[in-house]
Amino acid sequence: MQEATDRPYHHGNLRHAIIETAMAMLLEEKGWQFTLREVARRAGVSHAAPYKHFPDKAALLSEMALLGFDRLHKAMATAKPRGANSWRDEFLAVSRAYVRFGTSNPGLYRLMFSAEAGNAADVHLSERALAPLGVVIALLERGEAEGVLRKREVRGRAGACWAQVHGITMLTMEGLFRLEKVGPNPLDAALLTLLEGLES
Amino acid sequence: MQEATDRPYHHGNLRHAIIETAMAMLLEEKGWQFTLREVARRAGVSHAAPYKHFPDKAALLSEMALLGFDRLHKAMATAKPRGANSWRDEFLAVSRAYVRFGTSNPGLYRLMFSAEAGNAADVHLSERALAPLGVVIALLERGEAEGVLRKREVRGRAGACWAQVHGITMLTMEGLFRLEKVGPNPLDAALLTLLEGLES
DNA sequence: TTCCAATGTTGACAGTGTTAACTTCCGCGC
DNA sequence: GCGCGGAAGTTAACACTGTCAACATTGGAA
Incomplete structure (x- = not known):
């Protein structure tokens, strides 16, 4: 959950971060209908980045x-x-x-x-x-x-x-x-x- | 399920038809994630028509x-x-x-x-x-x-x-x-x- | 008959999943 | 040290979706 300032181009462990973020969003109980783009947003990454891992x-x-x-x-x-x-x-x-x-x-x-x-x-x-x-x-x-x-x-x-x-x-x-x-x-x-x- | 030819402007019983169509789509087992627009399409009606009933x-x-x-x-x-x-x-x-x-x-x-x-x-x-x-x-x-x-x-x-x-x-x-x-x-x-x- | 409200249509908007083309950068062989 | 290939991230676009506003059509009540 580090801030996005000075974030390097490569995340380092984005795959893990995506899963963690999505899990956290699941807890917010909006009916597990979270969007992939929102996950990317919260992970501080562009909306297409997750497709490099899933x-x-x-x-x-x-x-x-x-x-x-x-x-x-x-x-x-x-x-x-x-x-x-x-x-x-x-x-x-x-x-x-x-x-x-x-x-x-x-x-x-x-x-x-x-x-x-x-x-x-x-x-x-x-x-x-x-x-x-x-x-x-x-x-x-x-x-x-x-x-x-x-x-x-x-x-x-x-x-x-x-x-x-x-x-x-x-x-x-x-x-x-x-x-x-x-x-x-x-x-x-x-x-x-x-x-x-x-x-x- | 009558054909769309010569269909009058007003459907007559669209509310019922929408429910029936949606129910039929549910049976096709695509994970109950049918779309409203597809329901309207199959009912032979424009994509916004359902909003007059729901x-x-x-x-x-x-x-x-x-x-x-x-x-x-x-x-x-x-x-x-x-x-x-x-x-x-x-x-x-x-x-x-x-x-x-x-x-x-x-x-x-x-x-x-x-x-x-x-x-x-x-x-x-x-x-x-x-x-x-x-x-x-x-x-x-x-x-x-x-x-x-x-x-x-x-x-x-x-x-x-x-x-x-x-x-x-x-x-x-x-x-x-x-x-x-x-x-x-x-x-x-x-x-x-x-x-x-x-x-x- | 006239007109109104219910019903249906068209066109638009924001947001989505997904892909393609491009950019940046790490780590490897030389 | 150096260059470079490919992994990882970005931007731009496409076809969709739900939803709404503005417009068109109609049946039926006054």
């Missing part, structure tokens, strides 16, 4: 989405509870970390799951995009080994968990979860329902 | 989103199974109808839940947008009365169901649910998990 806007969006999956993965992986670490506690900690990640950066989260410009195919099949699901699978396998879960196929279960947590996140983001229609604490209610479906 | 593009999108909620509501309400009508059968029928609605019209479904242009506030607080949730609540109340459910607060449960089904729909839409990672039939697996969390 073939088009969709490529930048894909890159950001993948970065988002990395961060989500880390948020989940580092969400172990402090003291008691019963399986249920850990499950709740990971789930809450997931939801918090989405609700505290809705623009990024929406971008990660939007199939805009066909980037979905490339992004969603990537190993990086599937890493968060891996955390869930590992967690379920541990629960299965500890015998606290009903005997069901783990992969199907993982899908169920993912869907539930993803749904909670999106509905909360869109403001649909603070109505009197879904009770005072819909997040915990939904997680409890999920847990009661998993545990034996 | 203040801006966001207003058209809002209208379409509300229409989508109406259709979703109807799809759920008319999804009673034929023969046996145990509570579980009915629950599964409604859930599958919900998911099918989304996956068979992903553009419209995404539009309904996207907070683009701040339409979310207006649209999502509308009674029409909450009607589908009403179906779920009624269904849960019936299940509670029949004594097939655990004793939990109905509203929180409704939120949980909504989140689960919404999550399944979105992940299926984005193609994330046909991977070996989530098993051969993730839809049924997720619904079963949800049911097992609800039933006593």
Whole structure:
């Protein structure tokens, strides 16, 4: 974020700066519809400069989405509870970390799951995009080994968990979860329902 | 869809035609990023004509989103199974109808839940947008009365169901649910998990 | 019949993504 | 040291878009 005075002709690390700037703009929550030209403007660079680092806007969006999956993965992986670490506690900690990640950066989260410009195919099949699901699978396998879960196929279960947590996140983001229609604490209610479906 | 030859100066029912055309374009699945000018073109009308019926593009999108909620509501309400009508059968029928609605019209479904242009506030607080949730609540109340459910607060449960089904729909839409990672039939697996969390 | 308001058209403006042609400058081989 | 090739950045242009103002056409009420 250095000032533009005395800026050399070559930026040095424009690719990184563009991604950072775009990420910051995503946080301002204008519906992740930031413009490439505005990104260039804020990065203190001409409007065509980004094209030296990304073939088009969709490529930048894909890159950001993948970065988002990395961060989500880390948020989940580092969400172990402090003291008691019963399986249920850990499950709740990971789930809450997931939801918090989405609700505290809705623009990024929406971008990660939007199939805009066909980037979905490339992004969603990537190993990086599937890493968060891996955390869930590992967690379920541990629960299965500890015998606290009903005997069901783990992969199907993982899908169920993912869907539930993803749904909670999106509905909360869109403001649909603070109505009197879904009770005072819909997040915990939904997680409890999920847990009661998993545990034996 | 009449031809443009001999078309009178006044369209007669342009507002309706615009919505229909836009809906059709949404089905073509270009990421619901249709342009207003293209809608006008296909409707055989000048590019500014839509502004006589909608203040801006966001207003058209809002209208379409509300229409989508109406259709979703109807799809759920008319999804009673034929023969046996145990509570579980009915629950599964409604859930599958919900998911099918989304996956068979992903553009419209995404539009309904996207907070683009701040339409979310207006649209999502509308009674029409909450009607589908009403179906779920009624269904849960019936299940509670029949004594097939655990004793939990109905509203929180409704939120949980909504989140689960919404999550399944979105992940299926984005193609994330046909991977070996989530098993051969993730839809049924997720619904079963949800049911097992609800039933006593 | 006359006239007005609703409806549709044309032309313009600012802003966008993208490409082509040009410029600047870093780092390499000599 | 020196020149030069290519990477990185700039300017200018194109075809679009959403939106608005000014104008044209029409059906229906007075």
